Amino acid sequence: MTMKVHKVPSRSQNSTKRHGKNKWRKKIHRLDSSLLNTGPGTAKLEQQITKKEKPELKRLKKSYTKPIPENSCAEEKRKEKATSGTFAHVHTNGGTELDDSSSSVDSQEWSEYANSVLKNGMESSTSPKTDQMEEDGLQFHAHFDRIHNRAVLVMKQGQVLCFRGKCLLTCLYGHVEVLGFTIEEGQQPYPLFSPPSHCPLTITALGNNPPSSKNKKEGLLEAKAIVRKYFSSEPSKKLMSEVDSDSCVVLLEPLDTPLTRFLTSFSELSEIFGLNSKELKSQAAVYNPVLSAVGVTALRGPCAQGLVVSRSYREAISSLLSAWAGEFVRCPIILVCGGKSSGKSTFNRHLMNSLLNHTASVEYLECDLGQTEFTPPGCLSLNTVTEPLLGPPFTHLRDPEHMVYYGQADCQADIDRYLESLKSLWRHVSGESPVIINTMGWIRGHGFQILIDLIRLFSVTHVVQLSFGNAPQCQLLTPDLLRTARGWQTHPPTPPTLTEEPASHPSIRSHVFFSVQSEFEGAGTSGVMQHQRSNELRDLALLSYFSQLQSPEPGPIRPLHCLIPYQVPHSAVAVGVTHCEVAPNNILYAANASIVGLCCLSEKVMGRGGPVVLSQTPICQCVGLGVLRGVDMARGLYFLVTPVSPSVLRHVNCLLLGEITLPKILLTKQHGVEGDLPYITTDYSFEVQGAGKLHIYKGLTRPGFIKSNN
Numbered sequence: 001m002t003m004k005v006h007k008v009p010s011r012s013q014n015s016t017k018r019h020g021k022n023k024w025r026k027k028i029h030r031l032d033s034s035l036l037n038t039g040p041g042t043a044k045l046e047q048q049i050t051k052k053e054k055p056e057l058k059r060l061k062k063s064y065t066k067p068i069p070e071n072s073c074a075e076e077k078r079k080e081k082a083t084s085g086t087f088a089h090v091h092t093n094g095g096t097e098l099d100d101s102s103s104s105v106d107s108q109e110w111s112e113y114a115n116s117v118l119k120n121g122m123e124s125s126t127s128p129k130t131d132q133m134e135e136d137g138l139q140f141h142a143h144f145d146r147i148h149n150r151a152v153l154v155m156k157q158g159q160v161l162c163f164r165g166k167c168l169l170t171c172l173y174g175h176v177e178v179l180g181f182t183i184e185e186g187q188q189p190y191p192l193f194s195p196p197s198h199c200p201l202t203i204t205a206l207g208n209n210p211p212s213s214k215n216k217k218e219g220l221l222e223a224k225a226i227v228r229k230y231f232s233s234e235p236s237k238k239l240m241s242e243v244d245s246d247s248c249v250v251l252l253e254p255l256d257t258p259l260t261r262f263l264t265s266f267s268e269l270s271e272i273f274g275l276n277s278k279e280l281k282s283q284a285a286v287y288n289p290v291l292s293a294v295g296v297t298a299l300r301g302p303c304a305q306g307l308v309v310s311r312s313y314r315e316a317i318s319s320l321l322s323a324w325a326g327e328f329v330r331c332p333i334i335l336v337c338g339g340k341s342s343g344k345s346t347f348n349r350h351l352m353n354s355l356l357n358h359t360a361s362v363e364y365l366e367c368d369l370g371q372t373e374f375t376p377p378g379c380l381s382l383n384t385v386t387e388p389l390l391g392p393p394f395t396h397l398r399d400p401e402h403m404v405y406y407g408q409a410d411c412q413a414d415i416d417r418y419l420e421s422l423k424s425l426w427r428h429v430s431g432e433s434p435v436i437i438n439t440m441g442w443i444r445g446h447g448f449q450i451l452i453d454l455i456r457l458f459s460v461t462h463v464v465q466l467s468f469g470n471a472p473q474c475q476l477l478t479p480d481l482l483r484t485a486r487g488w489q490t491h492p493p494t495p496p497t498l499t500e501e502p503a504s505h506p507s508i509r510s511h512v513f514f515s516v517q518s519e520f521e522g523a524g525t526s527g528v529m530q531h532q533r534s535n536e537l538r539d540l541a542l543l544s545y546f547s548q549l550q551s552p553e554p555g556p557i558r559p560l561h562c563l564i565p566y567q568v569p570h571s572a573v574a575v576g577v578t579h580c581e582v583a584p585n586n587i588l589y590a591a592n593a594s595i596v597g598l599c600c601l602s603e604k605v606m607g608r609g610g611p612v613v614l615s616q617t618p619i620c621q622c623v624g625l626g627v628l629r630g631v632d633m634a635r636g637l638y639f640l641v642t643p644v645s646p647s648v649l650r651h652v653n654c655l656l657l658g659e660i661t662l663p664k665i666l667l668t669k670q671h672g673v674e675g676d677l678p679y680i681t682t683d684y685s686f687e688v689q690g691a692g693k694l695h696i697y698k699g700l701t702r703p704g705f706i707k708s709n710n
Contacts, residue, residue: 035088038226044710124183141237141242142252142290143227151294152230153246154239157207162200162304164285165296166193166255166273174208174248179307180317181353181388185226191255193391196276197531197540199346199520200299201390202306218700219245224560252294256554259395262547263540264559266665272531279303286367297666307346308520316464316514317354323512324355324434325460333435333458337451338343338466339473340441340534343518345371347466348438349389350630355434361386363435366400367422367454370409370534373438376545377538377624378597378660380404380418382425394540405597405622407578407658409538414617415446415488416709421619426458442476446488451477453487455511464514468523472515479510539663545625548643559670560673561678565629565639566646571607572653573638576614579659584613588631591657593667593679597622598644607634617656623648627662628655 140161141154152172155161170189175182178201182189194201205695208219223243224527227235230251241395243249263269275297284303291298298304323332336346341460348364355362364383366372373393374383381400388609389396404421429511431436437458455463455477463477475481531540549563578597582590588611600621605612626642642649670677 003479016400040508045248075097080185124241141239142288143231143239144290144293145231145233149293150230150251150253151290152227152239153250153252154227154242155203155205155250156242157205157246158250159205160306161203162299162306163203163291163296164194164196164200164273164275164279164299166191166195166260167295168192168255169203170251170253172226172249172251174246175206176248176250177204178202178390179353179388180350180357181390182357189251189253190388190390191257191395193255193273193393193395194544195273195395195531196273196279197537198392199307200304203250207246207248216245219402223249248331252291252296258550258552259544259547259553262550262557263543266669268665269531269543274534277530285584289323295333305521310517310519312514312516313347313518314518317351318349319355319512319514320462321358322463324358330461331431331434332462333437333460334462334464335437335439335451335455335458335460335468336464337443337477338467338516339443339517342441342443342466342468342473342523343520344368344438344466345373345393345669347464347516348373348436352385353388353390353451354437356385356388359433361433363429363433365422365425365429365437365458366436368438368440369406369411369418370440371537372541373400374400375403376542376595376660377409378405378658379622380406380408380421380425382428392537394537394544397541397544399624403622403658404619405578405599405625405658407597407617407656407660409659410440410442412442412446413451413579415450417617417619419450419457422454423457424619448474449488451488452482452485453490455482456487456490460511462512462514464516466516466518468518476513478513482511490579538660539665542660546627546643549641557671559672560641560666561628561670561673563641564631565641566649568638568640569607570611570636570638571609572605574601574605574607574612574614574654576617576654577657587613587657588633589609591628591655592631593662595625595630595660595662596628596640597656597658598624598626598642598649598652599656600651601654605653614654618654620654622656623652626655628657629688 142151144151168189169192171183171185173185175184192201224240227243227249263272284299284301284305286298286300288298336344336348352362362385364385366381370377372379374397375381381403383400442692465471465477532566623645626640628638629641630639
């Protein structure tokens with residue numbers, strides 16, 4: 001019996017339209033598949049500036065382009081003038097301190113700035129001041145166009161802007177680099193996210209490499225013509241004087257998406273794109289009204305270092321790029337490992353962005369259940385990456401090509417199911433693009449054995465092992481170690497016989513090993529500031545995923561109880577628990593108001609009126625997550641809320657309950673409810689079997705790990 005599902009109609013609806021027997025019946029608002037889509041696409045950027053070919057390797061489909069009209073009418077030009085400002089040259093390893101007399105503000109002005117600068121381009125009561133250069137003592141030149149609410153930034157080659165906030169960046173002239181990815185003129189706009197949960201992003205000016213047929217004068221005229229084209233009035237003379245043939249000109253626009261609106265609607269996350277406590281305490285923010293108008297806060301001093309890269313880090317990136325350039329016969333398979341907080345995720349993003357400068361796609365195998373890159377936690381996935389990653393994971397979640405729902409943030413309870421799930425994903429690797437394998441921070445004991453298994457099972461060609469401090473946190477995964485070490489499932493390769501050549505023996509494979517020393521501040525220590533702890537990052541990923549349920553258009557945020565659920569017959573889907581044993585008659589109590597994986601079993605589910613309960617946890621394709629909002633035993637229905645499209649949902653015939661729970665903020669911040677909040681109560685007996693308080697992580701350090709002040 002196939003699954004029969006239809007969406008619960010709202011009170012104002014009198015009927016629903018049938019679309020055939022045993023199909024999902026729905027009446028929903030179409031949701032944008034992209035979390036970051038801000039508006040309709042427009043004419044290609046090169047037609048508005050200069051007709052240059054786009055690089056073949058950077059054919060990115062997602063468009064954030066806003067309509068960019070030609071020069072506005074003369075009346076608008078006379079009514080309003082754009083504002084210009086400048087800001088400081090901040091070096092990668094720290095900038096020069098600014099003169100106190102030029103950057104000081106009184107307490108009231110700073111308070112207003114702290115409350116309003118992070119609203120990302122929303123109109124304020126006061127417009128950016130003219131000629132801000134002398135006031136803020138900065139060197140970069142920016143010009144703000146109030147009519148179109150955007151800023152043009154002119155940077156000299158080698159200059160670096162380190163910032164917090166979010167914006168949409170378009171390179172109008174020259175080349176700039178962000179986290180290893182080179183953005184060139186003529187390409188689409190790219191969203192940049194620099195929240196306090198991760199190290200701040202930097203925009204580095206790489207200058208311009210004009211063709212040999214152009215001289216400097218022609219390049220200068222072209223650059224100035226481009227700048228003028230993006231303003232409704234004549235730019236300031238100060239800005240135009242900074243433009244030359246070697247300049248980089250970028251366009252910065254406010255970035256407002258369903259994700260950002262949803263996150264900032266919670267008071268606890270209202271400053272998720274603001275400054276962290278250290279930056280506020282050290283007064284690292286550079287108050288520049290031109291930048292703050294588009295949602296960007298420039299940093300200075302020690303907080304403006306951005307990504308701190310060691311020599312071994314640079315050498316590893318360079319060698320891996322050379323490997324893809326053709327030094328190896330087959331596509332490189334790169335495994336990145338290291339302890340917790342060693343910088344694996346940042347290294348992976350930097351490596352993927354660098355590879356995307358030279359190839360159209362990179363395959364990414366996610367083996368870390370707790371800190372996933374593209375999916376909610378608890379999922380193992382295989383992703384084909386074609387776009388640069390210019391923000392932390394919760395800003396670029398996407399639907400993977402293949403995914404398995406494991407249901408926990410670690411695999412200690414069932415290592416065999418973890419490895420078998422990864423094997424099922426590996427069968428879908430194309431082998432035509434470089435592959436990056438992300439691993440867990442569990443590197444000791446059985447965790448170390450798992451790393452050995454992954455290297456052998458997936459024929460890894462390169463191993464990057466990150467460490468911090470004076471000594472590595474575990475044994476180095478060198479080729480010599482792999483010849484004798486035992487894994488969880490694999491054993492050392494059998495040595496060749498006397499008549500066999502070692503190189504021809506199929507079980508003996510070698511890999512290139514890189515030992516990378518992490519030298520960034522706080523390497524090896526868990527985040528202590530807000531939004532940096534692992535449980536908070538998992539909650540951010542879940543909030544990001546369920547933000548897809550919000551309307552793509554600006555408007556009121558819809559809480560969980562306002563979302564119209566699908567209704568699914570009990571007999572159409574099987575229900576299972578991944579992380580523990582639950583009595584069949586208690587499974588529905590456990591699953592109610594919980595996150596479930598939406599999975600597709602190969603065999604049909606045959607129910608006889610009541611719920612179908614799985615006796616074992618299957619390894620099968622997962623298409624997404626949902627919230628089991630309610631269970632109607634009288635009518636035999638599940639009520640399910642999910643952002644997965646109905647065309648995909650019709651293939652779902654299994655709901656897996658795991659250990660991944662809803663962020664508490666989704667339940668405690670449901671506005672518009674009269675009386676008690678759904679699923680929230682203070683009148684509860686802890687004497688009931690299986691009941692107990694939820695564990696709340698308070699960021700306390702164990703006594704044994706507290707460093708002595710002496």
